Amino acid sequence: MNLHFSEDFAGWPPEQTVFPIAGLDLKVLMGDHPFDVAEREAIRENWERETAANPALFDGRMVFQKRLALTESGLAAEGHVIPFSTFMWWRRQPDRQGGIHLFAYPVLETSDGALVAIRMGNHTANPGQVYFAAGSLEPEDISGDRCDVDGNMRREVFEETGLDLADAEAGDRYYASHVRRTVTVLRLFRFDLTADQMIAKIHAHMLVADDKEIDGAVAILSADPKAHPYNIAMLPVIDWYFGEKPRS
DSSP, X not given: OOOOOBSSOTTOOOTTOOEEESOEEEEEOSSOOHHHHHTHHHHXXXXXXXXXXXXXXXXXXXXXXXXXXXXXXXXXXXXXXXXXHHHHHHTTSSSOTTOBEEEEEEEEEOTTSOEEEEEEOTTSSSTTOXXXXXXXXXXXXXXXXXXXXXXXXXXXXXXXXXXXXXXXXXXXXXXXXXETXXXXXXXXXXXXXXXXXXXXXXXXXXXXXXXXXEEEEEEEOSOOTTSSOBOTTHHHHHHHHHHHOOXX
């Protein structure tokens, strides 16, 4: 099948809405991302400013998309592995041209009707923000030349919360949302635990975790956008979840 890749989201559902997708095919290309090449000096200068303000930042590697396509078969994308410093410069651009950030949100459901998210620590790139345990696609999430999104979700949730997605009932499909050239892939995971039980497990994990990225866990009980200091990508998700009550 010939895919009509796009960089401008033409023909996509509107921003900040959640819609089902049939599947995922995220290809990782060899070589450098064009944005990384074109902006290399600006990236270096910005990284010096970023690390002066927050010395805890680490210039790791992540997958950054170049173009994508949305079809009846699902979401397809082509991207490259880039330094985190490149992403930090890209996200400061007013129009965010030159690339697309795609990451996955495992939507953690509780047995008593809540969602559980984490609050990021002050030393991270998103200090104080509340969102589902998640992270950018990284080289260790690549199998062959494709990104393993489910593997990424399992790894991120376990590292940050100590919870194992294998213990949850996974939803049978993916959903997606997009805003400001950032694409969020969603999948529901229902645990047989109350919100209080899940939060207690996460707080216990925080005491022994090697990576101290998070500052706590919270229960989300409604679509109120002011209940927590949400990351912008969370807003359409909670509005969709508490408005439509999708079933796993």
